[in-house]
Amino acid sequence: MLNSTRSKLIFSFLSVALLVGTVSLIIGWQLLYNSVLNEANNRVRQDLNVARVIYDDRVAAIRLSLETIGLAADFNDAVLSRDPVMLNARMERVARRLDLDFAGVISADGAVLCRIEAVSSSMAPILGRIPIVDAAVEERRTVSGTVALERSDFSANLYNPAETLSVSSSGIPTGKDVFGNRMPCAGQSGGLAIASAVPVIKKGELIGTLYGGMLLNSDQSIVDKIGGTVFRNEVYRGHNVGTATIFFRDLRIATTVLEKDGRRAIGTFASRDVTQRVLGEGRKWTDRAFVVNDWYITAYEPITDIHNRRVGMLYVGVLEAKYRDVRQKSLWVFAMITLVGVVFAIALGGLLANRIMRPVNQLIRASMEISSGNFSPDIGPISKSDIGLLQKEFKKMTEALVRRDQEHQEESEKRLIQSEKQASVGKLAAGVAHEINNPLTAVLTFTHLVLRRTDLSKAVRQDLETIALQTERVRKIVKGLLDFSRQSRLDTETLDLDRLLKDCIHLMENQALIRGVTLHYRSGGDLPVLTVDRNQIQSVMVNIILNALDATAPGGTIEIVSKTSTTNNGKGVEISVLDTGTGIAPEHIDKLFDPFFTTKEVGKGTGLGLAVSAGIIDRHGGRISVKSELRKGSLFTIWLPCGSGEDRKNTSGYRGEDTRR
Amino acid sequence: MKVLIVDDDAIVLESCRRILEAEEFVVHVAEDTEKARTVMETEAVFDLILTDIKMPGKDGFQLIRLARETCPQTAILMMTGYLIPEAIQMGSEKGADGFIAKPFTPEELLASVHESLSAIKRRAM
Numbered sequence: 001m002l003n004s005t006r007s008k009l010i011f012s013f014l015s016v017a018l019l020v021g022t023v024s025l026i027i028g029w030q031l032l033y034n035s036v037l038n039e040a041n042n043r044v045r046q047d048l049n050v051a052r053v054i055y056d057d058r059v060a061a062i063r064l065s066l067e068t069i070g071l072a073a074d075f076n077d078a079v080l081s082r083d084p085v086m087l088n089a090r091m092e093r094v095a096r097r098l099d100l101d102f103a104g105v106i107s108a109d110g111a112v113l114c115r116i117e118a119v120s121s122s123m124a125p126i127l128g129r130i131p132i133v134d135a136a137v138e139e140r141r142t143v144s145g146t147v148a149l150e151r152s153d154f155s156a157n158l159y160n161p162a163e164t165l166s167v168s169s170s171g172i173p174t175g176k177d178v179f180g181n182r183m184p185c186a187g188q189s190g191g192l193a194i195a196s197a198v199p200v201i202k203k204g205e206l207i208g209t210l211y212g213g214m215l216l217n218s219d220q221s222i223v224d225k226i227g228g229t230v231f232r233n234e235v236y237r238g239h240n241v242g243t244a245t246i247f248f249r250d251l252r253i254a255t256t257v258l259e260k261d262g263r264r265a266i267g268t269f270a271s272r273d274v275t276q277r278v279l280g281e282g283r284k285w286t287d288r289a290f291v292v293n294d295w296y297i298t299a300y301e302p303i304t305d306i307h308n309r310r311v312g313m314l315y316v317g318v319l320e321a322k323y324r325d326v327r328q329k330s331l332w333v334f335a336m337i338t339l340v341g342v343v344f345a346i347a348l349g350g351l352l353a354n355r356i357m358r359p360v361n362q363l364i365r366a367s368m369e370i371s372s373g374n375f376s377p378d379i380g381p382i383s384k385s386d387i388g389l390l391q392k393e394f395k396k397m398t399e400a401l402v403r404r405d406q407e408h409q410e411e412s413e414k415r416l417i418q419s420e421k422q423a424s425v426g427k428l429a430a431g432v433a434h435e436i437n438n439p440l441t442a443v444l445t446f447t448h449l450v451l452r453r454t455d456l457s458k459a460v461r462q463d464l465e466t467i468a469l470q471t472e473r474v475r476k477i478v479k480g481l482l483d484f485s486r487q488s489r490l491d492t493e494t495l496d497l498d499r500l501l502k503d504c505i506h507l508m509e510n511q512a513l514i515r516g517v518t519l520h521y522r523s524g525g526d527l528p529v530l531t532v533d534r535n536q537i538q539s540v541m542v543n544i545i546l547n548a549l550d551a552t553a554p555g556g557t558i559e560i561v562s563k564t565s566t567t568n569n570g571k572g573v574e575i576s577v578l579d580t581g582t583g584i585a586p587e588h589i590d591k592l593f594d595p596f597f598t599t600k601e602v603g604k605g606t607g608l609g610l611a612v613s614a615g616i617i618d619r620h621g622g623r624i625s626v627k628s629e630l631r632k633g634s635l636f637t638i639w640l641p642c643g644s645g646e647d648r649k650n651t652s653g654y655r656g657e658d659t660r661r
Numbered sequence: 662m663k664v665l666i667v668d669d670d671a672i673v674l675e676s677c678r679r680i681l682e683a684e685e686f687v688v689h690v691a692e693d694t695e696k697a698r699t700v701m702e703t704e705a706v707f708d709l710i711l712t713d714i715k716m717p718g719k720d721g722f723q724l725i726r727l728a729r730e731t732c733p734q735t736a737i738l739m740m741t742g743y744l745i746p747e748a749i750q751m752g753s754e755k756g757a758d759g760f761i762a763k764p765f766t767p768e769e770l771l772a773s774v775h776e777s778l779s780a781i782k783r784r785a786m
Contacts, residue, residue: 434742437742437743437762437764438670438742438764439672440763440764441672441763441764442672442675444676444765444766444767445679445767446676448766448768449679452683482745591720595714595745595747595748595751596714596715596720596741597720607715611747612745612747614747615745615746
């Protein structure tokens with residue numbers, strides 16, 4: 001019971017701790033995760049903007065350089081004079097400086113005045129009928145931006161049909177699609193370039209067009225710059241935290257994303273969802289996405305060419321693992337906090353349970369002590385909490401119990417004294433009755449006989465009548481004494497026989513002490529309650545014990561034993577009184593319960609004690625019997641039935657065969 | 662009417678004898694059970710035996726039983742200084758016809774004697 005209270009308390013604390021822990025875990029984790037994710041998304045969006053600026057910067061650099069050249073007077077003259085040496089020198093210089101893959105000058109009539117290819121690129125030499133030149137010529141202004149180069153552009157090359165663009169040198173689309181649902185096909189091959197075309201105008205007349213550009217295929221300078229500028233090449237667990245990619249349509253042509261073997265993931269494809277949204281719908285994409293072989297928080301936006309067609313995508317992504325780990329770490333922290341809470345709850349619960357249960361346990365122990373007879377148990381210090389109230393009430397209860405016990409003790413002592421008095425008066429009265437009644441008989445007889453005479457004087461007759469009257473008075477006094485010693489009416493109550501026996505024996509202990517006899521009581525434990533006349537049963541016990549004391553020499557013992565006993569008369573209690581006294585002669589055994597039978601000297605016994613005792617036991621529906629051996633001792637056995645007084649109609653009691661012999 | 666009175670106290674014997682002789686009873690007395698038995702054996706059948714209980718030697722109950730067995734027509738009146746229910750019960754069992762507590766007046770004794778005599782007469786009928 002106390003364990004369960006304690007565990008209930010601990011369990012309550014534990015539940016609260018777990019509930020709070022779990023809720024804070026879930027809420028905190030969710031909030032944290034969301035904010036981290038938001039932060040990451042924002043960062044990626046910003047990074048994408050920066051990447052866009054870097055990309056645009058590169059375009060602007062080409063444009064500015066070419067415009068500067070186009071405005072130079074000597075350059076104009078060279079265009080007009082179609083001086084290849086001068087043009088070549090100029091263009092080569094700018095191409096080298098800007099790291100252009102292609103550059104050239106075309107006259108107003110479309111003749112190639114100068115052409116520089118793959119100056120710094122290891123790629124195969126390229127040249128296309130660069131669409132941007134046409135646009136610049138058409139619009140008579142500088143056109144710059146992204147240019148998509150189809151394979152056909154190269155094969156139908158106006159200027160150098162023999163030369164084609166090949167991406168395969170750096171790995172023509174052989175890469176696998178990350179989602180594995182698209183196979184590379186030849187039609188996808190092509191390229192992306194940033195280029196600028198500047199019309200050379202002199203005196204309002206278009207004299208030629210200056211162009212230059214760089215192929216983005218396998219040119220990692222832009223993505224590396226983005227990686228270096230935006231992400232500072234941060235590495236997390238062997239992976240680049242930030243990655244950037246330029247797509248030609250959905251094909252990776254320049255990227256910092258690495259494959260497992262450490263090569264750049266050039267030639268692989270973007271996922272269909274991303275392609276659909278960014279290329280198809282022209283919208284930005286910001287979400288987590290599985291890129292090549294890791295999860296990234298990514299942002300994509302379309303790259304449009306000079307004709308505003310969506311030809312590719314610009315991508316930046318931040319390794320999700322970094323944020324995931326932050327999330328993981330926070331999860332751990334929350335879990336640890338919860339664990340600490342749980343431990344604390346158990347400790348606190350245990351501590352509180354101890355504090356609460358200690359006085360309660362003390363009270364339980366005290367209750368046990370009370371039930372085993374100690375009415376003043378230790379209940380420990382009075383607690384200041386409301387347990388203290390219980391303790392105070394408990395204390396009051398124990399005090400009341402002690403009082404009641406004392407009252408009970410006094411009451412039963414009073415009754416015992418009363419019954420002892422009754423017994424001793426009875427004994428005296430019986431003795432007196434015998435000694436007095438005979439002479440009284442004579443006095444009464446002779447007085448009355450004399451009174452019958454007719455020759456008596458009036459004075460003599462009056463005196464004789466006084467004698468007769470006073471003798472009657474004496475008779476009444478003796479009869480009153482006898483009546484006092486005998487109350488034949490049963491005044492029953494339900495009581496604990498064990499208690500009654502203990503009281504009797506307690507009363508006789510002094511007598512036993514005086515005679516040097518050891519009085520010993522062995523209780524049969526859980527005796528059934530009996531409905532008996534307390535006084536009469538007490539007087540029976542007192543009588544039998546007194547007889548035993550009379551018969552037992554100093555140093556002897558009297559043992560009284562009570563036990564539950566079931567006879568053919570039903571369930572009951574058996575009380576036996578065994579002494580180590582003189583014993584009873586066999587010829588006396590039969591008469592032992594007869595009225596007026598005594599073996600004691602004249603004047604010491606009335607011969608009524610056992611007869612009256614037997615009468616009492618009989619009226620209770622019980623049995624009394626005796627066994628004895630001379631000089632060894634006697635055993636008196638009383639059996640009393642359980643149940644109410646109504647069941648006691650059986651009168652054969654002490655006269656029964658078994659009880660007499 | 663022949664009466665046997667048994668008591669160990671001579672004054673009781675004398676008292677009873679005086680009362681009963683005044684009423685024309687033929688009175689025999691005995692001081693104990695043994696003597697009573699002798700008298701009963703030598704004399705003709707008594708109409709009434711008046712006996713005490715507590716006497717040295719064999720007690721009155723034994724005498725009552727003996728008398729009841731040998732002389733069924735004899736009325737037996739038991740007298741005692743302490744007439745308790747247990748004694749009455751015991752006496753009835755042995756065969757007493759009446760009981761009287763000491764002390765008594767002559768009238769009381771005579772009333773009990775006549776009652777016992779009529780009781781035995783009723784039983785005989």
